[in-house]
Amino acid sequence: MYYQPVIGLEVHVELKTKSKMFCTCSAIYFGQKPNTQTCPVCLGLPGALPVPNKQAIEWCMLIGMSLHCEIPFLAKFDRKNYFYPDLAKGYQISQYDEPFCQSGYMVLSSGKRIGIRRAHMEEDTGKLLHETVDGKKVSLIDFNRSGVPLVEIVTEPHFTNAVEVKEYLQKLQQIVRYLAVANADMEKGEMRLEPNISLRKMGETELPGYKVEVKNINSFSFVEKAITFEIARQAKLLDTDTLPVQETRGWDEDQKLTVSQRNKEEAADYRYFPEPDIPPFVWEKTYIEQVRKQLPELPEAKQKRFNATYSLPGYNAEILTRERTVADYFEEAVKIGKIHAIEAKKIANWMINKKIDIETVLPATLIKEIKSVEVVEELPEDTLKKIINNVIDSHGKVVTDYRNGKENALMFLVGQVMKEVKGKAKAETVREALINLLK
């Protein structure tokens, strides 16, 4: 029997705001001594009240906007009630039916659209540590992470294989890093994924009558393996006319399989209700537009622009736009390169092929390096002179500007000549020749 996988994804991204979601404690908990970054609010002490972090909400909106989500004018927080020792208040402040962002999408490289159901804001929990103290096995709670802002992004069940899932995740990670709102380091738990997977017969369009959620996935490679495993496991069951159980399973990397953690009957009833401690939000249109203005150029747009402006081959543009810092570095180098008549294409090649470390090599230094090894096959002097004269003749106004003292005008003329000679002259030589001819 042939089946079509139906896969949806829930991704949690930890925001890198300075303070926590509902209090002023530092949100940077990684590597900190346990329970040193806490206060009555994130410890859930009696009487403590949450006050929402505006920055975090705006960043959540930016993530939503990057995923083409609508930003509803009304939003609110809700309480998600459940018991777990690391949950300080016995409930998590989350968003249920009125999230900050909804109904978006992401386009994969194949052109396929993955629907985004919603992106909402919630708070992280504390962490349980199972240790041995004085020879006794104990569970300890560290509340440093309690209340760190999380954005949960939920897709529609539009994926049909692990490759699509992986591409989506990489793109999502890239977007939040571009927005500079999260580090999204999976190993540090700053980005967590929960795929839900089910199968239907080829050709069917209805959603299957069950789904299996897989937790405990902390790398892109695990997600691929877990999904592949689940598809095979469920197909085997369906082949024998057994409907897989609706349940939560965990990925076991050592055994390379998923293990049942909790079934439908044990599923929690979260008893959501509106968070009475935080008044609902009613956004002004102007405010949402103001937030939208903070959106930087996103990877896809940047890649397109790089292709068009610098005539880079698609592959190069993709590599250079993977990280915002690399893209910015490239554009800075191109700016400097222009003066020295070094083409963007050449800079791109250097950066990619020589694996330039942008942390240590300044863009200007890179240009110098490129220039120093450049062997210029020079044009005969009279040919060059002819070209220069042509440029002078056809840019009368610029020449006048130069003569009136505008130094920039000379740079422009050098640039024009360099374009004509197609690399067969040194910028320095052209500059000197121009100065002489314009005397």
Place this chain on the structure above:
Amino acid sequence: MDFTRLTIAQVRKKLDRKEISSVELTKAYLERIGKLDRKLNAYITVTEKEALHTAKKADEKIAQGDASPLLGIPFSAKDMYLTKGIRTTAGSKVLENYIPQYSATVLEKMEHAGAVLVGKNNQDAWAHGASGEHSDFGPTKNPWNLAYIPGGSSSGPAVSVAADLASFAIATDTGGSIRQPASLCGITGLKPTYGRVSRYGVVAMASSFDTMGHFTRSVEDSALILSVTAGYDEHDATSSEKPVPHYASELKKNIKGLKIGMPKEYFTSGLDSNVSKTVKTAMHKLEELGAEIIPISLPHTQYGVGVYYILQTAEVSSNLARYDGIRYGNNRETFGDEAKRRIMLGTFVLAHGYYDAYYKRAMKIRTLIRQDFDIAFRKVDAIACPVSPTPAWKIGEKVSDPLAMYLADIFTVTANIAGIPGLAIPAGFAMGMPVGMQLLGPQFSEDILFRIGHQYQLTTDWHTRKPDLPV
């Protein structure tokens, strides 16, 4: 002269004229607590050492000419208010040994004002109850008759003011927990507008209803306290940024021409006839003072208790989840029956499949009750009505009938549902027990309520009556 019987306004003069020091005044209260509280059980914790220390500091300031209104005045606080370094129990054994690391905003304001905390008051555990009998630290007794309940849930704070065991007391009102015991003990009790006073640092009962108010011996004192406690708090997202009016000057204005509504739904067959008569007499007095009494209707009043016991228990079930047995030293078995009952009710109304039928519907009726008041306040400046359908009842009388106990809230819950202010003032006696009148107004109209109450107290003496307690 017994200084413990004076209002804040009266004792302020004595302090400023050095007729008495704050230390002497504090000692007088502590001594009275020592003598009477074994019978009344108004306190869970008496903070003698801290109180004398604060009083001494207050005296130093008074000597330097500081005449801040609450400087050196002894007060008590319901045990819902967190006090840094001082045990805070919420009346429950669950928190029997809990010593907070921080203080409630209201208490910080009190500290800043130089008021002297003499102790933490008894109450129905977690503020669940209308009689004071649900305290895990034993019931509080009504000073007018020790066989009677003082009302609840702020039983201890009410009794500490009524029996002169504190000059004033701060408390919480979620469904009537200040106004009802004020009425049953013959003192003045204010439930401010939701958002007027910060809730930060007060054990949450039902967060969308909880308001931070107080008990005093007069309306004038009540206004004085509110001018200290009111205002925006950056730690409470539901606190209002509205400026705080100058209540002291507002209450001096007369009430000529004020329109006061009389809601027919609050004078029904369920109302004790003596209470009805007393409240109507008081309203007649307001008329004499120049107010116009106008019959009005609040048609959704009958749904108030139902709506309240759905939404309130839902919030309670969530708010009490943090006492999970991992921290605070006691497990969930330690909860009393009433808390368990509310946790179960609240869990039920929020459960999958029941939410729409209960919680969601109750939210819709909450809106209707709010609208009732909105419509009424287009016609009138304030509303006058009873606080409690009956005077105080005997200890044990309703304790095994939770529904009867819930119905005691019938005239008070609506103000919490709508988030409006309510002021209870003594209006007379029925069968020897005090009866109060309730004044309700639009949101942030405390100034008008104070004005009506103060003008009433200028021409009546119900608020000056004291129970006869053998010392």
